[in-house]
Amino acid sequence: xxxxxxxxxxxxxxxxxxxxxxxxxxxxxxxxxxxxxxxxxxxxxxxxxxxxxxxxxxxxxxxxxxxxxxxxxxxxxxxxxxxxxxxxxxxxxxxxxxxxxxxxxxxxxxxxxxxxxxxxxxxxxxxxxxxxxxxxxxxxxxxxxxxxxxxxxxxxxxxxxxxxxxxxxxxxxxxxxxxxxxxxxxxxxxxxxxxxxxxxxxxxxxxxxxxxxxxxxxxxxxxxxxxxxxxxxxxxxxxxxxxxxxxxxxxxxxxxxxxxxxxxxxxxxxxxxxxxxxxxxxxxxxxxxxxxxxxxxxxxxxxxxxxxxxxxxxxxxxxxxxxxxxxxxxxxxxxxxxx
Amino acid sequence: xxxxxxxxxxxxxxxxxxxxxxxxxxxxxxxxxxxxxxxxxxxxxxxxxxxxxxxxxxxxxxxxxxxxxxxxxxxxxxxxxxxxxxxxxxxxxxxxxxxxxxxxxxxxxxxxxxxxxxxxxxxxxxxxxxxxxxxxxxxxxxxxxxxxxxxxxxxxxxxxxxxxxxxxxxxxxxxxxxxxxxxxxxxxxxxxxxxxxxxxxxxxxxxxxxxxxxxxxxxxxxxxxxxxxxxxxxxxxxxxxxxxxxxxxxxxxxxxxxxxxxxxxxxxxxxxxxxxxxxxxxxxxxxxxxxxxxxxxxxxxxxxxxxxxxxxxxxxxxxxxxxxxxxxxxxxxxxxxxx
DNA sequence: GTGAAAGCGCTAACAT
DNA sequence: ATGTTAGCGCTTTCAC
Numbered sequence: 001x002x003x004x005x006x007x008x009x010x011x012x013x014x015x016x017x018x019x020x021x022x023x024x025x026x027x028x029x030x031x032x033x034x035x036x037x038x039x040x041x042x043x044x045x046x047x048x049x050x051x052x053x054x055x056x057x058x059x060x061x062x063x064x065x066x067x068x069x070x071x072x073x074x075x076x077x078x079x080x081x082x083x084x085x086x087x088x089x090x091x092x093x094x095x096x097x098x099x100x101x102x103x104x105x106x107x108x109x110x111x112x113x114x115x116x117x118x119x120x121x122x123x124x125x126x127x128x129x130x131x132x133x134x135x136x137x138x139x140x141x142x143x144x145x146x147x148x149x150x151x152x153x154x155x156x157x158x159x160x161x162x163x164x165x166x167x168x169x170x171x172x173x174x175x176x177x178x179x180x181x182x183x184x185x186x187x188x189x190x191x192x193x194x195x196x197x198x199x200x201x202x203x204x205x206x207x208x209x210x211x212x213x214x215x216x217x218x219x220x221x222x223x224x225x226x227x228x229x230x231x232x233x234x235x236x237x238x239x240x241x242x243x244x245x246x247x248x249x250x251x252x253x254x255x256x257x258x259x260x261x262x263x264x265x266x267x268x269x270x271x272x273x274x275x276x277x278x279x280x281x282x283x284x285x286x287x288x289x290x291x292x293x294x295x296x297x298x299x300x301x302x303x304x305x306x307x308x309x310x311x312x313x314x315x316x317x318x319x320x321x322x323x324x325x326x327x328x329x330x331x332x333x334x335x336x337x338x339x
Numbered sequence: 340x341x342x343x344x345x346x347x348x349x350x351x352x353x354x355x356x357x358x359x360x361x362x363x364x365x366x367x368x369x370x371x372x373x374x375x376x377x378x379x380x381x382x383x384x385x386x387x388x389x390x391x392x393x394x395x396x397x398x399x400x401x402x403x404x405x406x407x408x409x410x411x412x413x414x415x416x417x418x419x420x421x422x423x424x425x426x427x428x429x430x431x432x433x434x435x436x437x438x439x440x441x442x443x444x445x446x447x448x449x450x451x452x453x454x455x456x457x458x459x460x461x462x463x464x465x466x467x468x469x470x471x472x473x474x475x476x477x478x479x480x481x482x483x484x485x486x487x488x489x490x491x492x493x494x495x496x497x498x499x500x501x502x503x504x505x506x507x508x509x510x511x512x513x514x515x516x517x518x519x520x521x522x523x524x525x526x527x528x529x530x531x532x533x534x535x536x537x538x539x540x541x542x543x544x545x546x547x548x549x550x551x552x553x554x555x556x557x558x559x560x561x562x563x564x565x566x567x568x569x570x571x572x573x574x575x576x577x578x579x580x581x582x583x584x585x586x587x588x589x590x591x592x593x594x595x596x597x598x599x600x601x602x603x604x605x606x607x608x609x610x611x612x613x614x615x616x617x618x619x620x621x622x623x624x625x626x627x628x629x630x631x632x633x634x635x636x637x638x639x640x641x642x643x644x645x646x647x648x649x650x651x652x653x654x655x656x657x658x659x660x661x662x663x664x665x666x667x668x669x670x671x672x673x674x675x676x677x678x
Numbered sequence: 679g680t681g682a683a684a685g686c687g688c689t690a691a692c693a694t
Numbered sequence: 695a696t697g698t699t700a701g702c703g704c705t706t707t708c709a710c
Contacts, residue, residue: 002458002480004703015681020705030679047456051399052703054390055686061459062437072423075621077416084411084419087438096437096454098401099426115435117386119341120400141341256625282414286595286625343687354697359689369695391687394702 003044012040023048062096063309064121066113069101071128074226076253076281078298079127082148085302086125093310097125106131116141123309126150129192144312148305150193158312158321160304164194167294167328168201171248171276174292174330176209179339180246180274183211186233186258187250188222195225195250198278202248217244225250230257238267245273245339252277252284252293259287259335270337280331289334296328342383351379362387401435402648403460405452408440410467413565415592415620417637418466421487424641425464432649436464445470455480462648465489468531483651487644489532497651497660499643503533506633506667507540510587510615513631513669515548518678519585519613522550525572525597526589527561534564534589537617541587556583564589569596577606584612584678591616591623591632598626598674609676619670628673635667 009016014037022029022037029037040046054060065086071079086097098121100113115121116138123144135152138145151159175183185202187195199218206213219237222229230249234257237244249255255277262269269275269289277284280295304324348355353376361368361376368376379385393399404425410418425436437460439452454460455477462483474491477484490498514522524541526534538557545552558576561568569588573596576583588594594616601608608614608628616623619634643663 006703016704017682017706018680021680024705028679033679047453047458049394049703050454050457050459051390051393052686053705055388055394055688055703056705058686060390061457072426077419077621080416080419080423087411087440091440094453096439096459098435098437100435101426101430114386114433115389118389119386120389120435283622283625286622288627345687355688356690356698357696360696363689367695372695388687391702392689394687394704395689397702 003046005046005048007044008037008040008046011044012037058119059122059313060120061094062098062115062121063306064113064115064124065097065099065127066124066130066134067101067127068104068106068130070104070224072101074253076251076279076283078279078281078296079149081298082127082302082305085299085304086306087302088299089303089306089310093306095122095306095310097306102130102134104131106134108133110134112137112141116143123313125305125309127305144309146305146309146312148301153193156321158308158323160301160308160324160326162194162296162301163325163327164197165201165204167278167296167330168198168248169205170201170328170330171198171278171294172202172205173209174332175246175248175274175276175336176205176211178246178274178336181211182214182217182241182244183246183248184217184219184237184241184244185248185250186230186237186254187218187220188225188229188233188254190220195220198250216241222254225254227253227257227260230254231261232257234258234261238262238265238273246275246336247273248276248278250278252279252281252291255291255293255335256283256287259291269335274336274339276336284333287335292333292336293331294328295331297326301326342385344385344387346383347376347379347385350383351376397458398461398652399459400433401437401454401460402645403452403454403463404436404438404466405463405469405473406440406466407443407445407469409443409563411440413592415590415618415622417618417620417635418488420637421466421641421644424638424643425645426641427638428642428645428649432645434461434645434649436645441469441473443470445473447472449473451476451480455482462652464644464648466644483648485644485648485651487640492532495660497647497662499640499647499663499665501533501635501640502664502666503536504540504543506617506635507537507587508544509540509667509669510537510617510633511541511544512548513671514585514587514613514615514675515544515550517585517613517675520550521553521556521580521583522585522587523556523558523576523580523583524587524589525569525576525593526557526559527564527568527572527593529559534559537589555580561593564593566592566596566599569593570600571596573597573600577601577604577612585614585675586612587615587617589617591618591620591630594630594632594674595622595626598630608674613675613678615675623672626674631672631675632670633667634670636665640665 005016009019022034129150146158148160219233277293280293284291344355347358361373465486468489485497487499558572616632619632623630
């Protein structure tokens with residue numbers, strides 16, 4: 001068994017209260033005593049037990065990270081990168097992060113992640129879109145909350161968001177600057193805030209350049225922005241609209257689907273169609289041609305979210321909700337060309 | 340504040356001991372009493388506090404997952420997938436997993452991950468190669484340990500390993516079956532057990548087919564199996580040995596580097612060179628041509644490791660070390676061809 | 679400046 | 695079959 005505070009106290013010839021205070025640099029303890037205690041602590045390789053500390057302070061040193069299982073499982077490691085971002089921050093802080101997935105269709109009867117029920121987290125980061133029912137249940141708990149890459153339409157929350165509007169604008173403007181005017185938008189589930197914001201950016205760019213918005217070129221039929229759905233959207237779109245010369249896909253997964261459709265149908269990218277994605281996933285560079293896209297700094301999103309939740313926890317009195325808008329960047333590669 | 344065991348006891352009109360026993364289905368409690376207690380628990384939405392429980396049982400419900408920072412950061416999400424595998428298991432068990440990275444050059448003066456020092460994990464999964472010094476320090480703690488995709492050369496441990504020898508054999512045999520005889524092996528850091536095992540498989544396949552092992556075709560100069568090093572190895576190898584028609588790269592990262600070198604030098608794959616990788620990372624399918632490789636079931640490795648550590652924890656008495664060898668599978672795609 | 683003691687929310691030995 | 699009680703390892707008043 002490893003050393004406890006009692007062992008330290010006995011060996012140092014002081015009370016356990018003194019040890020406790022000395023550890024946390026309380027000014028009530030004299031320097032001499034503190035140094036003596038600290039020396040013994042080192043000798044005994046003493047480290048306070050988290051459980052014991054947690055029991056009295058009602059803190060755990062853990063942060064919960066929640067996302068839906070479909071996000072967890074999807075091919076492009078978008079949320080995984082955000083998660084890794086949170087892990088970066090833990091190196092410098094006394095926190096660990098516990099990952100939990102909830103069902104995409106979380107309902108009335110589903111239980112919240114155990115770490116919430118058992119109070120083993122001091123705060124929660126919610127990543128990506130989560131069901132309303134989940135938020136409903138969660139709201140019964142008074143626990144610091146940060147949303148990343150999604151936030152509920154009602155209520156005031158602290159959030160870390162991607163600047164999707166600028167990204168949509170940048171992508172579309174790039175295509176316009178290359179001479180394209182028949183630019184399609186391939187989206188999915190337009191009720192998803194991120195997608196609708198990207199569409200907003202798309203529209204803004206067209207308007208700014210006095211290009212009429214052609215609703216036939218805006219596809220938002222699919223329910224989820226995944227490769228296969230990108231494939232299907234591209235098929236419908238390109239079979240119907242022979243005039244399109246450029247596509248802005250709402251994310252890289254869909255863009256990859258578009259590329260696959262084009263490859264299958266002898267449509268050359270960027271020869272026949274210029275293509276821009278969104279996210280900048282690892283796969284983009286391996287594609288042929290490499291995909292022009294809007295880079296979302298995923299790791300940074302995690303870092304920001306983690307810093308935010310930590311500051312919320314340490315500053316309980318401050319009930320202000322903060323919002324951070326993380327900027328994006330257009331990465332021009334080989335899937336777009338001038339016409 | 341949420342309900343405690345006292346609240347439940349009071350409301351149910353029993354002692355806290357009864358509540359505690361009822362929760363854990365202890366047979367000493369009558370069914371009637373248990374049901375009454377369970378009903379109150381539901382009413383109050385009571386969940387035992389993990390910290391309090393942990394303090395007395397000396398368990399935390401957490402598993403530590405340790406890997407080196409370079410593995411954590413690398414492009415191919417190999418260990419990330421193993422980590423995700425552990426997360427799958429947590430859904431069915433009462434565990435969470437805490438991730439910690441250690442420095443690749445962990446030394447005498449470095450501290451172990453905090454979760455070990457503060458006793459906030461019940462067991463540890465060590466993923467990938469870790470420094471000897473780390474294991475040295477770790478050995479001072481009496482905590483269940485499982486190694487995955489690596490194990491120390493000395494000592495008896497429970498491990499989950501990839502069947503690297505079979506994999507190396509399969510990859511090489513595939514090339515031989517296609518008519519190749521000048522087959523290169525591109526490795527790195529031959530002291531890494533996984534790589535040397537893959538090389539062993541390579542040699543076994545050649546020997547079995549009575550092909551002389553040509554040590555000029557075995558490259559193990561690089562220190563780390565990454566893309567750039569694959570690129571460099573391919574350059575050295577192919578500039579010197581004009582006769583090679585096939586390459587078995589010790590992992591997909593290196594194979595991708597080989598492909599990049601070939602693309603840069605007008606060497607056609609599989610026209611001029613047939614190429615086989617190892618791991619089956621997500622990127623393989625997007626390559627041009629898609630990479631023939633040996634699939635390592637990464638998620639399954641994590642699942643096995645997690646199941647193993649859990650069974651070790653729940654069966655403290657059993658001090659047998661277990662070894663699991665996870666089988667691999669050859670995935671033939673388009674980067675190899677008959678000659 | 680330091681110590682004594684209460685108590686956080688549980689489990690488990692021991693009583694009854 | 696159920697209750698009483700000690701104590702897990704800490705933090706935090708409150709005394710001195």
